[in-house]
Amino acid sequence: MDDGWQDLIALTDLHRGWVTRATLGNRVLAVHDTPGGVYVTAALCTHGGADLCDGYFDGHLIECPLHQGAFDVRTGAPIGAPATRPLKTFAARVLNDRVQIRLT
Numbered sequence: 001m002d003d004g005w006q007d008l009i010a011l012t013d014l015h016r017g018w019v020t021r022a023t024l025g026n027r028v029l030a031v032h033d034t035p036g037g038v039y040v041t042a043a044l045c046t047h048g049g050a051d052l053c054d055g056y057f058d059g060h061l062i063e064c065p066l067h068q069g070a071f072d073v074r075t076g077a078p079i080g081a082p083a084t085r086p087l088k089t090f091a092a093r094v095l096n097d098r099v100q101i102r103l104t
Contacts, residue, residue, distance in 0.1 A: 004104050005102050007098045008029065019031065020053070027042075029042065030043040030052050034059060037092075039092055040099070041073055045064040045071075047067060047082050047083045051065070070083065074089075075089065090102065
């Protein structure tokens, strides 16, 4: 039975405490290594399309490098203007030293 979980990146390939770019098929994703675990979001800002992997990351906050819009990586919620639309988030887990995401 396919439960939708797919390998994304090895834990050893993560930038510890930071954001790591990863791809799965045609999806470009941001893997956020937070104090509370690993979270995965779309890599592009919903405001200006900039690559969030190039932005500032602190705890659970990712800030866009283009216009400094900010998002909570746990929920995708925009928490700083000019961002108003949420980021797409993916269910993530660590299994056998690999970050996996669930595609449904």
